[in-house]
Amino acid sequence: MNDLTPVQTQEAQTAAEACGRAPVGLLAELTHKCPLQCPYCSNPVELERANTELTTAEWQSVMRQAADLGVLQIHLSGGEPTARRDLEDIVQVASEVGLYTNLITAGVLLTKERLAKLKDLGLDHVQLSIQDVDDANAERISAYKGGLQKKRDVGRWVKELDMPLTVNAPLHRANIENLPNIIDFAVELGAGRIEVAHVQYYAWALKNRSALMPSRAQVIKTAHIVEEAKERLKGIMTFDFVVPDYYAKTPKPCMGGWGRGIMNVTPSGRVLPCHAAETLPGLEFDNVRDKTLREIWINGQAFQKYRGFEWMQDPCKTCPKREFDFGGCRCQAFAMTGDATNVDPACSLSPIHQDFVQIAEEASKQEAPAFVYRRMAPVKAKAPAEA
Amino acid sequence: MAETKPRTRTIVDASSVLRMPPHIKLRHEAGRGRWIILGPERVFEPDEPAVAVLKRCDGVRSVTDIVEELSKEYDAPAAEIQSDVIGMFQELADKGVVVAAT
Numbered sequence: 375m376n377d378l379t380p381v382q383t384q385e386a387q388t389a390a391e392a393c394g395r396a397p398v399g400l401l402a403e404l405t406h407k408c409p410l411q412c413p414y415c416s417n418p419v420e421l422e423r424a425n426t427e428l429t430t431a432e433w434q435s436v437m438r439q440a441a442d443l444g445v446l447q448i449h450l451s452g453g454e455p456t457a458r459r460d461l462e463d464i465v466q467v468a469s470e471v472g473l474y475t476n477l478i479t480a481g482v483l484l485t486k487e488r489l490a491k492l493k494d495l496g497l498d499h500v501q502l503s504i505q506d507v508d509d510a511n512a513e514r515i516s517a518y519k520g521g522l523q524k525k526r527d528v529g530r531w532v533k534e535l536d537m538p539l540t541v542n543a544p545l546h547r548a549n550i551e552n553l554p555n556i557i558d559f560a561v562e563l564g565a566g567r568i569e570v571a572h573v574q575y576y577a578w579a580l581k582n583r584s585a586l587m588p589s590r591a592q593v594i595k596t597a598h599i600v601e602e603a604k605e606r607l608k609g610i611m612t613f614d615f616v617v618p619d620y621y622a623k624t625p626k627p628c629m630g631g632w633g634r635g636i637m638n639v640t641p642s643g644r645v646l647p648c649h650a651a652e653t654l655p656g657l658e659f660d661n662v663r664d665k666t667l668r669e670i671w672i673n674g675q676a677f678q679k680y681r682g683f684e685w686m687q688d689p690c691k692t693c694p695k696r697e698f699d700f701g702g703c704r705c706q707a708f709a710m711t712g713d714a715t716n717v718d719p720a721c722s723l724s725p726i727h728q729d730f731v732q733i734a735e736e737a738s739k740q741e742a743p744a745f746v747y748r749r750m751a752p753v754k755a756k757a758p759a760e761a
Numbered sequence: 762m763a764e765t766k767p768r769t770r771t772i773v774d775a776s777s778v779l780r781m782p783p784h785i786k787l788r789h790e791a792g793r794g795r796w797i798i799l800g801p802e803r804v805f806e807p808d809e810p811a812v813a814v815l816k817r818c819d820g821v822r823s824v825t826d827i828v829e830e831l832s833k834e835y836d837a838p839a840a841e842i843q844s845d846v847i848g849m850f851q852e853l854a855d856k857g858v859v860v861a862a863t
Contacts (some may be wrong), residue, residue, distance in 0.1 A: 396792060398804055444792045446804055474786065474799040498784050499801040538784045538801045538857075564768070566857050567801055609770025609855045614802075 396444025397671060401451055401638040401649065402436065404464065408454040410480050411517040411747035412505060414544055414579035414586055417453065418652055421750050426642040430460040432662065434467040436639055439667040441471035445637075451478040453641070456488070462495055469496025476501060478542070481528035482521050489531050500532050501540040501569075506549040507559040515548055517747050529563035540567040545596060546586035547742060553596050557603050561611055568611055570600055572618035576650040576705055578748045585745050589738040593621050620734035624695065625702025625718035632704060633681035637671060645670045647677050650705040654714050680704050685715050689723040771861045773824065773850040775843065778862040780820030785858050787815050798858060805858070814846060815853075820862035824850060 406421040428436070440448060448468050455461055456479055468475045477492065478501045489500075504525055505515040512522040532539045541560035545553065553570065560568040572593065573579050573586050600615045607613075619626065629636050629648045638646040643662040651657060657676040660669075671677060679685065683696055690701040701707075702718025710719045710730060717723060719730035773779070781787060786799040787807070796812045798805040807815060813834075817827045828846050832839040853859045 444790075446790075446797065446799060447802070449802075476802060498786075498799075501802070536783075538782070540801055561768075609772075610768045612855075612857060 395634070397637050398445070398635045399447045399449060399637075400436075400440045400445045401449045401636065402433070402455075402464075403451050403453060403638065403640050403649070404433065404455045404458045404461065405641050406453040406750075407457040408452055408480065408748070409457070409482055409518055410454070410505075410521065411749055412515060412544075412578075413582040413745035413747055414546060414573040415748040416574070416577060416579070416649055417748065418577050418650070419581065420652075421453075421748075422641045423750070424641075427458075428639075428641065428643045428662070430463050432643065433460075433464045436643075436662055436667065437464065437468040437473060438471050439662075441468075441473055443668050443671060445473065447474040447476060449476045449478055454480055454483060456481075456483045462488075462491055465492055465497050466495045469498075474498050479503070479528075480516075480521070480525075482518065482524045484528050484531075486527075486531040486534075489528070489537075490535055493535050493537055497537070499538050499540065500528075501542050502528055502532070502563075502565075503542040503544070504556065504559070505544075506552055507555045508549075508552060511549060511552075515745075517745075526563070529565070533564040538567075539563065539565045540569060541565040542569045542571065544571050544573050545588070546573045547588040547592070547738065548586065550588045550592050550596060553599050554603075557599070557607075561607065565611055567614070569614040569616065570596065571614070571616035572596070574616070574619065576653070576709075578746070580709065581746050583733075584737040584740060585742045587620070587734050587737040588618070590621050590735065592738075593618055618734075619703070619706065619718075619720040620731060622720045623722045625699050625720040627699045628703035628706075628718070631681075631700040632679075633671075633677040634700075637667070637677075645674065645676075647680070648705065651676060653705050654708050656714075680714070687715050689721075690717050693723070771854040771859075773847050773854055775823070775825045775828075775847065777824050777850065778820060778822070779818050779824070779850060779854070779859040780862045781815065781818060781858065782860050787812070800856075800858060803856075805856075810845075811849060811853075814849060815859075818850075818859055 405427055406417055407424055455477060465475055475497050476499045477497055481502050502525060505512040509522045513519055529539060541563060543556045557568065575583050579586060600613055604613045633647050638649045639662060640646065644659045645662060646652065646659060657679055659676050660674045686701055690696050702720055704714045707716045707718050708714035710726060719726050721727060788797060790797050796807055798807055813831060814827060817830060824847060828839050828843045831842055850859060
């Protein structure tokens with residue numbers, strides 16, 4: 375019986391159909407504030423400041439509009455979403471309008487009381503990130519003291535409150551050898567799901583690529599470890615395995631296709647087709663302060679730009695796989711080739727695929743440089759004088 | 762650690778009594794004109810038989826009870842449906858969509 379198929383694997387649709395289709399998920403970056411400084415943070419290098427953030431009422435309006443538009447799941451993220459003192463007010467409205475609410479947190483600012491309150495208000499699920507299961511290494515990666523112990527506490531509270539837990543473990547060369555222990559940790563914590571996510575090299579991670587890039591052999595080993603653990607833990611914990619682009623032969627179907635299923639709202643209300651879209655030139659990002667989510671989703675220039683297949687050039691344009699991978703990632707294509715309409719270099723059909731692979735292989739062989747930690751740029755009182 | 766005893770896989774048989782945990786939400790989406798299941802960072806689209814089975818999955822009825830009801834409703838021999846229903850429940854249990862009721 376073919377009972378269940380993930381929505382994300384539906385057959386590809388034309389641009390016109392995609393426009394008429396509601397997004398499944400909305401990633402709400404409530405704030406870029408975060409006590410951790412992980413060098414692979416997916417936030418943009420230019421972090422948005424607290425004084426530009428949407429107000430409580432504005433976020434509540436985003437939740438209502440999202441439900442009206444047909445969004446099913448809301449991912450409350452950051453930065454660290456619990457750094458917003460009004461998280462409860464936002465969760466309450468999201469839950470009232472029927473959105474499935476997912477808190478994506480590093481956990482270190484939470485208390486059990488606050489978590490219990492969030493549950494009472496309707497929070498459906500907690501995704502807890504970990505940096506490593508070795509305390510000292512976790513501190514080195516996040517530049518935050520005592521984080522792992524706090525995460526153990528949060529995991530315990532989540533289970534005591536009988537809430538579902540996902541452990542999110544970004545993998546890179548500074549923790550990759552610990553994968554078996556990371557999986558054990560998630561099982562012991564009571565997680566029903568784990569994301570074993572090779573770091574994706576954008577934003578801060580791109581800045582830190584040499585410090586983070588594992589070798590091909592290490593990556594292949596992780597695939598075997600996950601395969602074995604999946605079978606062994608069937609019915610206990612489910613796995614999501616995010617493979618790294620640099621050692622792939624085919625590109626990932628980035629965002630499930632541009633403007634097809636996901637939208638992202640930044641702390642200041644800018645609506646993006648993906649969280650890295652601000653790195654692309656020629657896109658105009660609408661703000662929820664100026665337009666409705668529906669108007670932005672359907673007609674927004676940034677959403678229309680790479681929706682469907684019209685924008686493609688060869689090899690994507692005539693590729694039978696375009697309906698599955700959508701040509702991969704626009705941001706990576708632009709970062710590596712200077713043209714966002716090129717095929718993602720993760721694809722073996724890209725003319726620069728070999729160079730792309732070589733970047734990774736060489737980086738992984740070098741001694742890892744020091745991390746550039748994710749930090750807010752200092753506020754400049756005035757522009758420095760020209761020399 | 763939170764777990765005092767190791768968790769085990771739920772093995773579904775005819776006598777199993779299952780339920781959907783509170784964080785799994787089966788609902789009809791008017792806008793999409795279909796049933797969906799919402800779970801942790803997942804949206805599933807159940808087909809008609811899966812919906813018929815899940816609507817009866819209430820933590821009280823056993824797999825056998827559900828098979829009998831479906832057998833009457835769809836006028837199909839229970840013996841024929843049973844293995845399909847058990848197979849479906851096993852798959853759902855492995856995905857965390859249903860759990861043992863006790």
